[in-house]
Amino acid sequence: MKKLLFISAILFCSFTSLHAQGELRFGASAGVNFSGVNGDDTKNTDGRTGFRVGAVVDIGITEKFSVQPVVAISIQGWKDRGLDIKANYVVVEAKADYEVVDGLSLQAGPLVGFNIHASVDQDDITNFESTNIGGLVAAQYEFPFELFVNVQYDMGFSDLIPNFDARNRNLSISLGKFF
Template identity: 35%
Template sequence: MKKLLLITVISVLAFTKSQAQDVKFGVKLGANFSSIYGDTSDEIETITSVISFGAYSEIAFNEKFSFQPELMYSIQGFSVGDDIVTLNYLGLPLMGKYYVTKGLSLEAGPQIGYLLSAKDEGRDVKDNFKSLDYGLTFGVGYKLENGLNFSARYNAGLSNINDVVGSKDKFRNGVAQLSIGYSFF
């Protein structure tokens, strides 16, 4: 799985380098508001994590359209009663951006996540979750001329992340993200 993620990242970067007219690189930091949804999620609640960070490149094809692949470390999870389960992912969002007006963009695209670790109050529970997660991300962003940018997104998980032996329950990640970034010129 790690090889697949690495090959995907290299392929995306190679494609964008060859296709782009204007490429900018940047970093971003944000907060996640995450939970899981599925068959028996009545008692499951949202958790807030201030840890979401990574790097991106924005490849402009013209004034209206650009492509923004990202490599992000993201702490997600959920709570059940007093137990908090944290899921640490290395994510690869592949965002298409449409600029409605100068600086303001609508964003959407697929996202692949690789589960790095899973903890329930300090206990390792990674075996209870599938290693790969994929979903659809959409949101809005605003970029200032000095390179500072802001975004609000929602990642709707499409894959069942439950890997508990004998369980037929299906669960998907759901993550709202607020972030601030800086593009280097």
């Protein structure tokens, strides 16, 4: 218990110190998803358009490098041979962010999507995997007034439905603001 309190105090002081130096920023974003799937069982699929809304923390490590934990709601899915699959996730991301030129940064990192609701209009598909493990690559441009545009591509590494080779693919375009 003492170790937990000590670690919590260290983390709190670290975040307070970062915030005092102007290195810790909070933000929110919203945008559109263009999602689909990839896999041996998904040859002629059509994507689904959905939305994405989330919160981000930008933790400055150096002048050019930061880490951005993100939590977002992401509406995804696809259509396949008459099937209409819908999947809603709470997505947790850990982005490494490197500013290549003033305002423009490249990002990459892991993501975990927690399935909060999924549906399909076919009786023999009854369950979806509860988590989706994947990775992401992104480009982000931040304007001088802390408004940003993010273009992100997510790649799922795990199957979405048991015994069905299908992994998420998602392109999102978001507009956000740091506070």
